[in-house]
Structure formats: structure tokens, C-alpha cells
Amino acid sequence: MSSVPTVDRAALLAACNAELQPERFKDYGPNGLQVEGAERIRKIVSGVTASRALIDAAIEAGADALFVHHGLFWRGQDGTVTGWMKQRLTRLLAHDINLLAYHLPLDAHPTLGNNAELGRVLGLQASARFGEQELGFIGSRVDGEAFADADVLAWQIEHALQRPVLQVGPSGTPIERVAWCSGGAQGYFEAAIAAGAQAFITGEISEPQAHLAHECGVSFFACGHHATERYGAPALAAYVAAQLGIEHQFIDIDNPA
Structure with a gap:
């Protein structure tokens, strides 16, 4: 029986950064790895926003990494870990899920953004x-x-x-x-x-x-x-996952806004 393919977290981050070049952008929050999870990644789930609903769905799907457009941290936040922020972070940390978020770099990518x-x-x-x-x-x-x-x-x-x-x-x-x-x-x-x-x-x-x-x-x-904005995250995550030989799944949490 063959083992399930995995990739090192650093390799996943490097592949995403190479495609999205976050250093080129002046943005409203940090791009890249926002929450550190498992060192080895078997499955990446993509979605638009790191909401509690998406995090719960990623846990259910067995994700080791979550790739989103809207992450958790933005300029102007007060920096406290309470309420909704605590609930989201608690879930990510308890299940050892890496959170990767790319805002303007994902908007701008010429073919997959x-x-x-x-x-x-x-x-x-x-x-x-x-x-x-x-x-x-x-x-x-x-x-x-x-x-x-x-x-x-x-x-x-x-x-x-x-x-x-x-x-x-x-x-x-x-x-x-x-x-x-x-x-x-x-x-x-x-x-x-x-x-x-x-x-x-x-x-x-x-x-x-x-x-x-x-x-x-x-x-x-x-x-x-x-x-x-529900098309860039799955396109980019699927491309990187295919490059690295790991599993990818897009989960769309509907939002009327």
C-alpha cells in the first residue's frame, strides 16, 4: 500500500510566494502564512474567507492547510484574541491547520487571480x-x-x-x-x-x-x-497543489454580500 503524498509546509509556502510575489504589494494585512499548523501537509482546502464556517468545513474535510483570500489579520485591528477571533484561532490551532492568506497578490495574479x-x-x-x-x-x-x-x-x-x-x-x-x-x-x-x-x-x-x-x-x-472573488483561491491553490502532488478541495461558503 502506497503512502499518501505530503509536502513540507515551507515548500508549500515557497510555491505560493513564488506565484503570488507578495513582496510587490502594499496591502492591508500580512500575506502568506498567518497561522502555523502541521509541518507536513497532505491536503489543502481553499475558500474565500477564513470564517468560522469555512474553518469548520476544512476540519471536517481533513485539511492540513487552508488557503484563502481574506485572512484573519487586518490593519487597524486592536490585536486582542477574543470573541470571533478566539473562536477561529482555537479551531485552527486545535486541529493543527496552517492558514495561508493572500489579499491583493491574489487579486492581481495575471492568469489565476x-x-x-x-x-x-x-x-x-x-x-x-x-x-x-x-x-x-x-x-x-x-x-x-x-x-x-x-x-x-x-x-x-x-x-x-x-x-x-x-x-x-x-x-x-x-x-x-x-x-x-x-x-x-x-x-x-x-x-x-x-x-x-x-x-x-x-x-x-x-x-x-x-x-x-x-x-x-x-x-x-x-x-x-x-x-x-470566489474563483482565484481555488484556481491558485489547485495549481500549487498539482505542482506539489498533494490533494486540494475548494469549499464555497455562500455569502450574499
């Missing part, structure tokens, strides 16, 4: 990058055709993401140049407009963007923070 994968799911092909740290992608449909109008684009997004989309701004004219940036990237809207976008796709919308969409004639689509 959140924005690259969101483009793939939506049938979009990037031709350029824009915005702070070049996190935003801009391009057109893979088939080169224009969307008939914003309503058609909204239908395609809803069909691909399987959730309602909030559409603000003009409709009735063809859309050729589309910009997108996953998650809470509503602040990138003005940069998208400056880059020549006729439509902008992200996860959330704030009050100013509704006015800008109408005044600048650029359609804005708020498609859900979680819904736009």
Missing part, C-alpha cells in the same frame, strides 16, 4: 491593466463582439455568477470596452473611466459611483463582493 478568473467566467479578455498597483483589468469580449447594451451585459453577468446584479447608469448603446476589478473596488471606477471603459464590473457600490455612472455615461455593475 481573482480578476483573471472573473474575466474568464464572464467571457472577457484583458488587454491592459489600470488603477492603483494595476489591480484593475480592462478589455473586451473573448469573441471580439460588442455587448448590444448594458442590459445584455447585466444578463450575462447574472447568468455567469448565478446571482442578481445591481446595474446603474446608461443603457441602450453598444459596449465594447469593459473594465473589472473584483471585491470592494468601487473606488477604481474613476480610473476605469479614465482608461476608456464603457462599463465597470466590481463587487460593491458606494453612493458616489451612482452619480458618476450617470454623469460620465459609464455603466456600473455591482455583482457581490463574495461572488466576484
Whole structure:
């Protein structure tokens, strides 16, 4: 009987860092290993956020490592280990699970990141990058055709993401140049407009963007923070797991936000 393949924690971390290059980014929290667990890793579970529900699911799945986009530690936290933080950490430490988290580096990865994968799911092909740290992608449909109008684009997004989309701004004219940036990237809207976008796709919308969409004639689509960021973590984790010869499983904990 053959033994189950495992990999050293340091090798897993090195593989993730080599792909994501976290040192290139100015971020809101630490990227890489946030919680140290078992030294040998047989199975990695990926998910969007290191919530208690995902941690419990990873325990049930027999994970030795958890790979997420939203980790536990963020700039501005008070640093206490109480309440929800204690509950999450207790579970990770009790079951010796490594927590690896990559925020902006996972958004930016050119082929396996959140924005690259969101483009793939939506049938979009990037031709350029824009915005702070070049996190935003801009391009057109893979088939080169224009969307008939914003309503058609909204239908395609809803069909691909399987959730309602909030559409603000003009409709009735063809859309050729589309910009997108996953998650809470509503602040990138003005940069998208400056880059020549006729439509902008992200996860959330704030009050100013509704006015800008109408005044600048650029359609804005708020498609859900979680819904736009559930593709990068499994893509990257699966790629690294295949490289290292270990097991991978994606667990999607639904979030309406």
C-alpha cells in the first residue's frame, strides 16, 4: 500500500510566494502564512474567507492547510484574541491547520487571480491593466463582439455568477470596452473611466459611483463582493497543489454580500 503524498509546509509556502510575489504589494494585512499548523501537509482546502464556517468545513474535510483570500489579520485591528477571533484561532490551532492568506497578490495574479478568473467566467479578455498597483483589468469580449447594451451585459453577468446584479447608469448603446476589478473596488471606477471603459464590473457600490455612472455615461455593475472573488483561491491553490502532488478541495461558503 502506497503512502499518501505530503509536502513540507515551507515548500508549500515557497510555491505560493513564488506565484503570488507578495513582496510587490502594499496591502492591508500580512500575506502568506498567518497561522502555523502541521509541518507536513497532505491536503489543502481553499475558500474565500477564513470564517468560522469555512474553518469548520476544512476540519471536517481533513485539511492540513487552508488557503484563502481574506485572512484573519487586518490593519487597524486592536490585536486582542477574543470573541470571533478566539473562536477561529482555537479551531485552527486545535486541529493543527496552517492558514495561508493572500489579499491583493491574489487579486492581481495575471492568469489565476481573482480578476483573471472573473474575466474568464464572464467571457472577457484583458488587454491592459489600470488603477492603483494595476489591480484593475480592462478589455473586451473573448469573441471580439460588442455587448448590444448594458442590459445584455447585466444578463450575462447574472447568468455567469448565478446571482442578481445591481446595474446603474446608461443603457441602450453598444459596449465594447469593459473594465473589472473584483471585491470592494468601487473606488477604481474613476480610473476605469479614465482608461476608456464603457462599463465597470466590481463587487460593491458606494453612493458616489451612482452619480458618476450617470454623469460620465459609464455603466456600473455591482455583482457581490463574495461572488466576484470566489474563483482565484481555488484556481491558485489547485495549481500549487498539482505542482506539489498533494490533494486540494475548494469549499464555497455562500455569502450574499
